Amino acid sequence: MLGVHELIMKLKDLAAELGLSQTTVSRALNGYPEVNEATRERVSEAARRLGYRANVNAQRLATGRAGAIGVTLPLQRSLHFGPHTSEFLSGISERLAQYDIDIVVTPIDADDEVPVFRRLVSSKRVDALVISAPTPNDARIAALTELGMPFLLHGRADNVTIPHAWLDIDNEGAFHRATSHLIDLGHRHIAMINGPEDQTFAIHRDRGFRAAMQARGLTPDPQLIGGGRFTDENGFRLAQAFLERTPRPTAFLAGSMMTALGVFRAIRSAGLELGSDVSMIAHDDVFPYLNADNMVPSMSTTRSSIRAAGARIAELLLQMQEGKPASSVHELWPVELVLRESTGPAPRQSG
Amino acid sequence: MLGVHELIMKLKDLAAELGLSQTTVSRALNGYPEVNEATRERVSEAARRLGYRANVNAQRLATGRAGAIGVTLPLQRSLHFGPHTSEFLSGISERLAQYDIDIVVTPIDADDEVPVFRRLVSSKRVDALVISAPTPNDARIAALTELGMPFLLHGRADNVTIPHAWLDIDNEGAFHRATSHLIDLGHRHIAMINGPEDQTFAIHRDRGFRAAMQARGLTPDPQLIGGGRFTDENGFRLAQAFLERTPRPTAFLAGSMMTALGVFRAIRSAGLELGSDVSMIAHDDVFPYLNADNMVPSMSTTRSSIRAAGARIAELLLQMQEGKPASSVHELWPVELVLRESTGPAPRQSG
DNA sequence: TCTACCACTCAAAGCGATTTGAATCACGAA
């Protein structure tokens, strides 16, 4: 069988076909100004008709650009290879689809990230990187900066002074508002089921929670604060334990819809009713397949589309390729508080 | 600021450093036999010490291999860019991590797949493709075969005679067994909430369900059969409607854990108890963050890890690159039936 | 008429690897 390679048209073939030089054809296709409009037209038409596509590897070698951005996904840290990942990727790819830019997914062990980065850089595999799930002193920022690899951080690292690009949502503000709202409703014993303690986003949420409590003269009960992975199981176990305490919490903050599902079950298991006996506000990354609005009772949420964040990140990376300095890319997105049926006035104190 | 490019060591530099030709260095690094062991040792040591990495773009151009496999993710068909996606990708990358092979994620509109394929092929972007979510007469198989692009189908296309590689789970057998078990428990009115009707996996499940019913002399009630997207919302709506029918179903088959969550809520909303009043078996792709075992009541499932499938698919693709003929790659995985608390004997007939 | 300039187009030199075909060396056989 004839390899398909034989059938593939190269720049040389196309140029020969047209009776033009490769230079002119290349320039015509890449939109350079010094080529006659009529010629350009003729070239594009022929390229289309003959199905010519530039070999990206040759192109990348010649230009020195990789034509790809890398998205690193932590393999060990079970955190972000969850349902978030696909939505986030989906957002990125949505924005990049119209450009000829590949998305290279690179799994990465939390242990030895730097060697992987080094490999990505020196092999010229990607032009830029998206990294996620930062810790406060995230070492990846220094590593990538030193390696000269452009990157955009999804989230924030608190204690890093090196200038770098980031996009984050206002986790602190979101949980501050959510907590304040619960307090307004009369809740005093509020439990919080946060994410992994080492992650900045969880730290920020914790900060927002505590600040809101303290602003009203309330002391957060350390017995009612938990963290960990965003699984239904973790939500269930923590909530079940919290509901056995005295005084019993009348409201929950949940870090994700997954944990919220677990909390929900724990509330029911305890014979309580969500929305009346116990209130809950969960953080919603907006999964199309798990709609807070359609739950029964519908779930009050702090909402921010992780898909939209992915799309915006792709856009910012494109701008950075065009020269926008990384140090000027700082976006802090506000988070909506969407009130639904899972939040209600605190029941009369019993304990 | 000095570009990082200046710092990157090229083959030429490394060869000069060693006082060897590029040829020898290249061969030493790529494990060719005609190089002295001592020399090879010296070369590898220097490469390691100086942090040399081959520029993949040059490598790809020279060898004609892309060093990447493409994973197409449907953008329109909301189906597979769900929580499955990240697990599946995770499985693929897990297996590929040790090789120097990239995973290129390519979003793709269900409408115009062929142009995208054509682009992938002629631009030499990937060596092989993974395609998912087939329909019975899936046109992509013919398209990719004609283009000469190796691919592996995750799932099966029923009516396609062109030989091709696939890996699928035994959806028909799984639902046959699940249905038979429910019948054994005394259930007669069994509702089924399937996936999107055009997908083969959903068709196979339907077939298994019907066959099992008929084998016991039961006629599936068309009023109790529904399909659609794998969302909690869809599960909830369908289940709610089904529960209002007479006779009321005493058991449910759910196509995914997401729909199962919706069915679960509908059952509760109707004031019924899962596991006693109503039974349910759901299909579980094994999401680490949504564990059937930890639900209350724990969920009986037909279980097959989509992550494991991803890992195996990556492995098979590697073998295909080595020459294993696509027509010999056919794997049909059995599906476990895991019985837990959500299934119980049918309640006494009331209607 | 001559020169300058503009608008195009081209041949050839990279990009950084792999690979072909030839050269070198040491050594035992003739």
Added chain:
DNA sequence: TTCGTGATTCAAATCGCTTTGAGTGGTAGA
């Protein structure tokens, strides 16, 4: 001593693009 041979190593061609620097021909101004 000479030659063939196997074990190594090398120079140069190649992969398919982009880009540099050098022509073209034609038109307008002096």
